[in-house]
Amino acid sequence: MNLPEEITDLIELGAIFYCSHSGGKDSQVMYTRLRQVIPEKQLVVIHANLGEVEWPGVIDHIRRYVIHPFHIVKANKTFLGMVEARGMWPSAAYRQCTSDLKRGPIFKYIRNDLKERGATVAVNCIGLRAVESVARAKREPFRYNTQESVNGRVIRHVWDWLPIFDLSTAEVFQEIREAGEEPFWAYADGNERLSCVFCIMGSVNDLRHGAICNPDLYRRYVELEKQIGHTMFMKGKVPISLEDHVGIKIS
Numbered sequence: 001m002n003l004p005e006e007i008t009d010l011i012e013l014g015a016i017f018y019c020s021h022s023g024g025k026d027s028q029v030m031y032t033r034l035r036q037v038i039p040e041k042q043l044v045v046i047h048a049n050l051g052e053v054e055w056p057g058v059i060d061h062i063r064r065y066v067i068h069p070f071h072i073v074k075a076n077k078t079f080l081g082m083v084e085a086r087g088m089w090p091s092a093a094y095r096q097c098t099s100d101l102k103r104g105p106i107f108k109y110i111r112n113d114l115k116e117r118g119a120t121v122a123v124n125c126i127g128l129r130a131v132e133s134v135a136r137a138k139r140e141p142f143r144y145n146t147q148e149s150v151n152g153r154v155i156r157h158v159w160d161w162l163p164i165f166d167l168s169t170a171e172v173f174q175e176i177r178e179a180g181e182e183p184f185w186a187y188a189d190g191n192e193r194l195s196c197v198f199c200i201m202g203s204v205n206d207l208r209h210g211a212i213c214n215p216d217l218y219r220r221y222v223e224l225e226k227q228i229g230h231t232m233f234m235k236g237k238v239p240i241s242l243e244d245h246v247g248i249k250i251s
Contacts, residue, residue, distance in 0.1 A: 001033045006142055007123070007161065011038065015121040015159075018110050019045045020102075021066070023058035024194035025183045026127035028065065029172045030164050032179040034125060035068065046109055048102040049074040052217065053196045055210075061184050071113075073105040079196065080224060089225075089232045090200055097196070107148055111156070120155045124148075128162050131169065141165040186213075198242070200232055207246045218242075219250050 003011075017038045021027040034043055047062055049072050063070060079097055083089055090097045110122050124145065130137040141162045148158040164172070176183050184194055192203050197210040198221050211218040222242050225231050231239040243249050 001037055001163075003037055004142060006159075010121065010123055010159065011042065013121055014119065015042065015123050016114065016117065016119055017043050017123045017125055018106070018113075019043065019068075019125045020106055020127070021045050021047050021062050021070075022127075022195060023047070023055070023062050023184055024127070025172050025176065025187060026129060026164060027062075028181065028183060029167070029175045029179075030125060030127040031066065032175060032181065033163055040068065043068045044113065045070045046106050047072050048105050050101055050196060051078055053079045053198070055184070055186055055194060055197055056214075058184065058194070065181050071109060073109045075101045075105050077101070080220065083224060084228060087228045088230045092201065095200075097200075110148070110158070114156060120157060122148075122156070122158045124158060124160045126160060126162055127164055129167055129169075129172075130165055139165070189213075198232070204246060207242075208248060211246055211248045215250075218246075218248070222250050 017034060019027075019031050019034055021031060031045065045062070045066050045068050047059060047070070049059065051074070059072065077100065079101060082096065082100065086096070107124075110124065114120065114122055128136050128139060130139070139162065143160050145158040145160050148156070150156045167175075173183065173187075186194060186209065189209055191206050191209055193199065193201070193206060195202070197214050197217060198207055202210070221232070225242055231245075232242050233240050233245045235245075
């Protein structure tokens, strides 16, 4: 892996690299790359636990291959509880699930860990790739995070880095195999992405697979749609129920 000069400088500066690991293929290949180039004492793996709405076995899968300090963080709210309280599902434009359940707890951990270490420089490593979407292709692979950085009574400098930004999907799976590892089992059954079992960004195939493998959880999503009177998806400008979108009716 060829490191950007900025990353080499941050390694020499003693920056702590925080690898956000969802258990998905992109997180997995990102970690295999990072552990080759980041000094052992400067690499930490963090998983934002989504509780009942994430794929069962994800945490065990991460632990199977991670050899660095591994920390699990969790928000003080749940996804389904958040939806019920708001009366609406997240959308692509308003992804409260990401901000409140993932990004918030991860950055809280980073802030606390830096303080305990007496360190002031962090690199937040995220497994996003340009080919995933037009919006992600416009992201900067390396940028200074002004929101998480402070330079006053408290000194903290945080950078966001996308170490696998230029990889194709085929290259991701190839590098996982070359590392002697296996991706999470759901990919073998056709999943394209691994986040929440029923992610608003997931394909119909992923959602259908999730419903087949997790029927009780699927039922809770369907019933919550009916309870709050708001659907996860739209067909054009018309709301469509999860059952109709996925094509699986609950009895």
